[in-house]
Amino acid sequence: MQDWKIDIGRQLKRVEVHETYGGRRQGGIGPSRVTDNVLLFTDPSKGHKHGYFDGWGNDGCYHYAGEGQLGDQKMTQGNLAIRNHEVDGRALRLFRGVASGICEYMGEFVLDADRPWYLTDAPETGDGPIRSVIMFRLRPVHAAPTVGVQLPNTPPVALAVDEVDVEQHHTERALVDPSREPYEAERREAVLVRDYAEYLRLQGHDVVRHRITPPGELKPLYTDIFDRTAGLLIEAKGSITREAIRMALGQLLDYRRHLEPRPALAVLVPSRPRQDLIDLCVDAGIAVIWLDGDTYQSTAPWSE
Template sequence: MLSGLSPGDRLPRREIHARFGGRRQGGISPSREAPVVMFFTDPRTGHQHGYYDGWDEQGLLNYVGEGQQGDQRFTQGNKSILLHREEGRTLEGFLANSPDVTYLGEFELVDTYLRDAHETGNEDALRQVIVFRLRPRNKVPVELPSTPITPTAAPVVNTVPVEEQHTERSFVTPNREPYELERLEASLVRRYRNHLQSQGHAVGRLRIIPPGEGSPLYSDLWDETRRELVEAKGSVTREQLRHAVGQLLDYGRFVDASVCSVLVPSRPRRDLLDYLRHAGVGVIYPDGDRWVRE
């Protein structure tokens, strides 16, 4: 606990650094003047950077490390949190309310995990970030949000409705507008879903949380009746079909699917059909009012 402060105290950040040292900017501030590492969280704006600071289901504060471009590494401020006990430093938290901060109290590191986020200022560039799980050593005096997902030791698989907002990228980059190919995929998925439902099939989408992961995976379609896993693509280029096969392999680890298929807007050319057959993946595409399966 910081000397002279009580959890809930609110004061200018510059005063914190004048009293305890540390960097005056950035989210993590190890001090040379005092045996402390200070961290600053602002959950209100973190989603702009793909960050989800907040409480998990185990009552631990999940705090995303520093570094706005490229994969985050255990260097500088991140390293100071990782080694705070070994270096004899306490870990002190603050809620940022620029220019003021609210003292949250003392924490201790429990463990870490890794998840995807987008780079600051570039929602198209994904990278890997570090998430610290921190246990408070006092009652935290302010309300903080909950994290969307708490990593678990075993995979979690649920069936969810077929809706456009259920995508992996919408979780990582919630403010990004869908690309044209993504809109084409969504339209294709809705058409094929309507077809399957007209045939009496139970259709949804799989939401998969792999072990230890902090972000979900979403299949495009799950035909429960046929037990078919379907991934849609808005074009039939080699790149798109390779991507689809990789996604099906990823999702297929967690579900007992009888068939895996790619849903595309037209028939792929011969070599790509050979590629899909070699990969053990079927293909579905529209031909007028009917759907062709190969």
Template sequence: MLFTDPSRGHQHGYFDGWGADGCYHYCGQGQYGDQEMIRGNLAILNHMEDQRSLHLFRSTARGVVEHLGQFTLDSERPWYTTDAPDTDGEIRSVIMFRLRPVDSTTSEVELPFTPVTSTVVEDVEVEQNNVERMVVNPSSAPRLADRREAQLVTAYRRYLRSQGHEVRRKRIIPAGELKPLFTDLYDATDNILIEAKGTVTREAIRMAIGQLFDYRRYIAPRPDIALLLPSRPRQDLINLCHSDEVAAYAIWPKGDVYATSRD
């Protein structure tokens, strides 16, 4: 028996729901760290050879569940992995099972859970309020950094446009993935991909570099990369950005204009 409660599961990183592919996408067992194919997850995977039937129940009220029917794992792609927060807010890898209803009359589409078959890269307006959060702890620090990043992006976007630059964002859905990636800024005039961070710590700069490397491999022609920061980072971090392996530069506000580490 499998149980799902979308109203409460989100706080533990469980995002279950029907997909446009006709399957119910069911998050595996494990509230902390990367989920593994052990215990309950392994029991779901091996339910056919163990001659066990899968019955899915959804919570409708406290102590009350609705039987959604009997399911079996999809024969072509029984499961996949994706990213989701754990109970403490740290991003981890989770197992998503694709449960196909045994009763073919069962149909309901609540969430578009179907992975794309080929990579999608498209321009979106900067004003769209989509962010890719990299939460590392549940304290107020990530929320404060989010606000600083949003302010930095808004101000720098305004500055670039005042200089006649065409500024957009990129929305990227890698093949086989569910969730889109959103870049912070893309200067189409100079072909520069920009990632903003609300702090100049080593951790933030490392993260920004990793995100830029991830985004850039999907964009053609290959863009230059830059980090938008609230102030000048210390010299060793600038050296990291300028290293041959990274080949990036930093941007930060300086009065009414912006300074860069390549000046």
């Protein structure tokens, strides 16, 4: 088998790497048939456009997205070669920057022993539907310089919950798919949140929102409004369709399980939904709040 002779930091043409060490000449993951290596290539500038990207985390690992551009990624082919690299006796060799054909060797890596990989959400290539993506934690064998892209978030081991201003316009959709323009319903939702938060403040209420990062999750969850005065968690939707109401109910249940003490729940919408959807919310123990002229109506007992 071929000995490894590329020093960390060396820049060379990708084709030269393959001529010497084998591996697929296209794509990000190239298991070699002629040497004991799995060649990995990363180009974060491309990944950013699709809602996920490779980069250094604050855990000292390089977080590397698996292969598979359509549908949920599966632990097959190149992804399986990474997961099984130690069992197969293969070294993981990481290179950065392949768009121009020139790449830089970042060193040899191994999968992190404690948490080798995790799942996150990202759009398909070409701004397709959201799907599940495998993210590998690659730990450098040698003290490789952690230059290049730094991840803004690294999945925590424990639940992290903090409060942020309602005016911070972070959204879960933007984190998952930052290249997509907001839908009109989302723009209406942002206005609805702003106006209702101001309405509550004028009533003397203390209003914030939560940033929730569950254990092992890369991207935090953001609630819309938390009325601390009333102990009420509110999810806004810019539409009164069944799909929008169902989504709001699911989001509220997802958020509440991470919050202590458990808050009451409400859906905020721009107008009165049809009765069957109000009944759906009431049956789930969730209030509905809607704009009615210059004031707000609600199904909650405290609104009477």
